[in-house]
Amino acid sequence: MKLALAISTPEIKATVPVALLSGGFVERLRKAADLGYEGVELMVARPDELDVASIRAQIADCGLEVAAVGSGAIAMVDQLTLLATEEALRAQAIHRLDALMEFSQALQAPLVTIGSFRGRIAGRDAQATRGVLAAILRTAAEKAQQRGIRLVLEPLNRYESDIVNNVEEGLAFVEEVGHPHLGLLVDTFHANIEEASMTGCFRQALQTGRLWHVHLGDSNRLPPGQGHIDFAEIVAVLSESGYKEYLSAELLPRPDPDTAAAMTIGYMRQFILCSE
Numbered sequence: 715m716k717l718a719l720a721i722s723t724p725e726i727k728a729t730v731p732v733a734l735l736s737g738g739f740v741e742r743l744r745k746a747a748d749l750g751y752e753g754v755e756l757m758v759a760r761p762d763e764l765d766v767a768s769i770r771a772q773i774a775d776c777g778l779e780v781a782a783v784g785s786g787a788i789a790m791v792d793q794l795t796l797l798a799t800e801e802a803l804r805a806q807a808i809h810r811l812d813a814l815m816e817f818s819q820a821l822q823a824p825l826v827t828i829g830s831f832r833g834r835i836a837g838r839d840a841q842a843t844r845g846v847l848a849a850i851l852r853t854a855a856e857k858a859q860q861r862g863i864r865l866v867l868e869p870l871n872r873y874e875s876d877i878v879n880n881v882e883e884g885l886a887f888v889e890e891v892g893h894p895h896l897g898l899l900v901d902t903f904h905a906n907i908e909e910a911s912m913t914g915c916f917r918q919a920l921q922t923g924r925l926w927h928v929h930l931g932d933s934n935r936l937p938p939g940q941g942h943i944d945f946a947e948i949v950a951v952l953s954e955s956g957y958k959e960y961l962s963a964e965l966l967p968r969p970d971p972d973t974a975a976a977m978t979i980g981y982m983r984q985f986i987l988c989s990e
């Protein structure tokens with residue numbers, strides 16, 4: 715089990731609500747490495763504006779891995795989603811996902827996340843809209859396979875999306891898409907709102923072999939230890955089942971972006987070292 719944290723990429727000038735660390739891009743990479751993180755999750759909005767070769771070199775120079783490439787900033791910064799009501803915007807979002815996968819392949823990133831970027835049903839026919847998303851993700855997973863990467867669908871709490879809110883729904887959706895390159899990402903913050911049992915939902919996801927990524931945030935979306943989620947029991951469940959993937963901090967930058975990053979690794983290290 716490895717620790718990463720979400721940082722935004724240089725083309726994003728706006729503040730991404732759940733990205734960590736302050737300073738320029740290279741400064742943030744250095745801070746992540748100095749704190750002891752093994753990887754970074756890159757929150758990317760416009761991959762075409764990025765110089766992949768230099769980003770790849772900067773990450774390698776800091777001795778870091780790319781844990782995942784997150785698509786959430788496309789929705790948060792550019793308000794573009796896969797389920798946009800206008801067809802032209804949906805096409806633009808699909809094009810953006812293609813570009814994100816190309817960027818991820820060039821970076822040798824293993825995963826692209828599908829969280830807020832999927833959008834909402836927003837009053838349309840639920841079955842039909844679900845079918846639209848399933849078709850988009852099936853095609854995207856096929857392209858991901860060709861690029862040697864994988865996609866992870868993230869259940870989001872009911873206030874942030876109206877399609878796939880919990881692990882059971884996430885697994886059912888992954889099953890419906892039925893592609894070996896689509897798996898699940900469980901975010902502890904969302905799970906705490908939606909799940910009957912935190913350990914139960916992790917066990918359920920782990921049993922399928924499709925849990926490929928985890929986002930960390932406490933019940934109030936502050937760094938682990940600042941809310942009431944029991945991270946010791948979650949790490950124990952992950953550890954028992956031999957989870958070797960990343961736990962990636964994606965949380966509110968409070969009291970400030972650097973302190974939140976330091977608090978997260980300081981708190982999580984005790985469980986990860988104890989359980990391995």
Ligand code: LER
Nearest residue numbers: 785786829830831901
């Ligand atoms: C949004 O709340 C979230 O958890 C992100 O991972 C969305 O992409």
Ligand code: MN
Nearest residue numbers: 829901929964
């Ligand atoms: Mn998340």
